[in-house]
Amino acid sequence: MISTPAIVAAYRGEILLGRVENYVRRGRPLKAKAITYLKARYLAAVRLYRETSDLQEIFDLEAEVALRGETMPSLKVQACDFARRQQQHLDRLDAGPAAWGEAERTVVAAAQAFFDDCRKAPKH
Secondary structure, three states: OOOHHHHHHHHHHHHHHHHHHHHHHOOOOOOOOOHHHHHHHHHHHHHHOOOHHHHHHHHHHHHHHHHOOOOOOOHHHOOOHHHHHHHHHHHHHHHOHHHOOHHHHHHHHHHHHHHHHHHHOOOO
16 A cells, blocks of 8 residues: 555645646746746745735746756745745645644545546556
8 A cells, every 4th residue: 555645745746747737838937047046036936925826936936947857945944934834734744644634634635536546547
């Protein structure tokens, strides 16, 4: 049996893949930017996050960095609410069911449904 953290990691990868696909369809508007700019802008965007309309820039930055095979800066160094909440959420997911709240149970249920769909998919 695959562990819950592995299933959640695969699900998070699927979400990133969808964001990358959306970003590429829109023409990769950040393609010409330097990687240092992208990472600095990501940290600034996360720090300045206020509402869900701000998420598109964060998602685009994550997508461009992923397309380049790079990793994003750790959110653990960020003191802002969005980064702190996101990191706490990921830490609770990794800690296991005893640490989960409603949001984590929802993510795990969606990840498990994704995993089940993958197992049922026709093999090539």
